[in-house]
Amino acid sequence: MSRNQCHFTLAEEGVPGMIKNATYDRDERLEVRDLCTRTSTMIRAAEVSIYRHTLFLRGRAFRILNMVVQ
Numbered sequence: 001m002s003r004n005q006c007h008f009t010l011a012e013e014g015v016p017g018m019i020k021n022a023t024y025d026r027d028e029r030l031e032v033r034d035l036c037t038r039t040s041t042m043i044r045a046a047e048v049s050i051y052r053h054t055l056f057l058r059g060r061a062f063r064i065l066n067m068v069v070q
Contacts, residue, residue: 006045006069010055010062020062026069031056 004026012018024030026046032053033040040056048055050064 003070006048006067008048008055008064009066010057011065013054013061013063019065022057033061 006024006026008022008024010020010022012020024045026044028045029042030045030048031040031042032048032055035052035054043053046069048064048067050067053064055062055064
C-alpha cells in the first residue's frame with residue numbers, strides 16, 4: 001500500500017455478494033450520504049467514516065465495510 005491513500009472495501013446496496021475494493025488519494029473529494037442527517041455532501045476520502053457514511057460511485061450507493069487510511 002502506498003502512503004497518502006485510502007483503501008475501501010465496499011458492498012453495493014441492493015446487490016447481494018457484490019464486493020468491491022477501491023483506492024483513493026486522501027485529499028480526493030468523494031460523494032457521501034450522512035447516515036444520521038440523510039444529506040449528501042462531498043468530503044475528503046480521509047474524512048469518510050465507515051460508521052457515519054454511505055459512499056456514492058457513479059450514482060450507485062455503496063456501504064463501507066472496511067477502510068484503511070495510510
